[in-house]
Amino acid sequence: MKPDKGTTLEHHLRRLTVGQRISIILALLLLPMAVLSVVSMSVLDGQEIDFQHSVQESIDTLLPLTTLEHYLERAQVDELEAQTNTSAPNFTVLTQNIDRSFSTIETTGSTPDMPEGLITAAQRAWRDARPAVQRLVEHIRPLHLGNDRLSDTLSRKDLQQAIHDVSRARRHLATIIKARYTHAVALRHSQLRWLVWSWVVTLSVATLFIGLFLSSILRPIKALESAARRLGAGETGVRIAVLGNDELTSVSRHFNAMSEYWEATRQALLTETSMDPLTGVLNRRGILAVLEQELAAHRRHGQPLSLFMMDLDRFKTINDTLGHSAGDRALLWVAEKMRESLRGSDHLGRYGGDEFIAVLPATTQEQAQAIAQRMRQSIHDTANRDDALPTISIGIASTPEMGWDMQTLIGGADAALYASKHRPDKTSSSD
Incomplete structure (x- = not known):
């Protein structure tokens, strides 16, 4: 100094x-x-x-x-x-x-x-x-x-x-x-x-x-x-x-x-x-800590915030038929594709197994739906040509519509993910 x-x-x-x-x-x-x-x-x-x-x-x-x-x-x-x-x-x-x-x-x-x-x-x-x-x-x-x-x-x-x-x-x-x-x-x-x-x-x-x-x-x-x-x-x-x-x-x-x-x-x-050693994104503890901080900051300033709960489709099949190495390569590939679709201010973390969470600061529900659609489409376009690569399902929850409680927001995104995975049309994300 x-x-x-x-x-x-x-x-x-x-x-x-x-x-x-x-x-x-x-x-x-x-x-x-x-x-x-x-x-x-x-x-x-x-x-x-x-x-x-x-x-x-x-x-x-x-x-x-x-x-x-x-x-x-x-x-x-x-x-x-x-x-x-x-x-x-x-x-x-x-x-x-x-x-x-x-x-x-x-x-x-x-x-x-x-x-x-x-x-x-x-x-x-x-x-x-x-x-x-x-x-x-x-x-x-x-x-x-x-x-x-x-x-x-x-x-x-x-x-x-x-x-x-x-x-x-x-x-x-x-x-x-x-x-x-x-x-x-x-x-x-x-x-x-x-x-x-x-x-x-x-x-x-x-x-x-x-x-x-x-x-x-x-x-x-x-x-x-x-x-x-x-x-x-x-x-x-x-x-x-x-x-x-x-x-x-x-x-x-x-x-x-x-x-x-x-x-x-x-x-x-x-x-x-706080980092996941395989994919290089935040681990469960890290992403939840970031979500809690962002919720507190956005609540003070009255800004919207959106949350993605993402799950890999056919991952268990890849892991069981092609082996764990193929499953690790699939996780690495999908994490990289998620980062490409997210913005620099967004946060990505591995929630556990084949589940991921993305925190999108200052993002409304409509904006989040557009980002989720691009991400899902980008991953599907490549994965549909390679059986060793998974597709994804995305559930969206946003504030202030879902409130400011972290567990409530995660629960809302998880429910939207569940609904998305069981829809006949898998090409669209759910809120």
């Missing part, structure tokens, strides 16, 4: 062996998962590192300003807690750390989620706060918190101004850090969505290809199973499309060869069981 267009892809796939296709299926399933797993781990590790960096940046950036603001507020409220005798804070280091944080922010630059105006506002706030802090640095060297000169040197107004400017710088800087954090979170979400879609698309494509490869394996197996079931049910002409060059193709070829051999053997057995 030739493959149709729908099996072209399967034909190409079946050029590979089943083992090769299973290996490809495993590769399509495992390799994308392995690659995506490595990429996912790399992206997640990168996100964790970025998160740690973001947290550390927040600490390094905001802590100096927050610490400076805290110490200035303590100086204002508690006059640097003269009673604790603790060491004065190192304002110089804090200022340097803050300057370094702003340098880092300038290097990083702005992003869509963190406009340049935020950076500018924070820098301006720090520039406003820095002179007041610088004055603190100049007046407070390694000064102890309990030293009374701090109150003399700094006025409450200077402290308030320094606290205000530092607080404003801290708020702007916190806004920058928050914007960076928001941008980082959005980036992480985008990366995660990209990973999810990568998994979905990759697995979908892999599943599609796996389905195609599995189909190229399962389809021929299902075809084999269906063909074997049909063959087991007695259906003939069962064949499987031979595609590709794999193991299943070889099995399909062997199945087709087996099916052909089975059909030939079956036909030989049917022929042997």
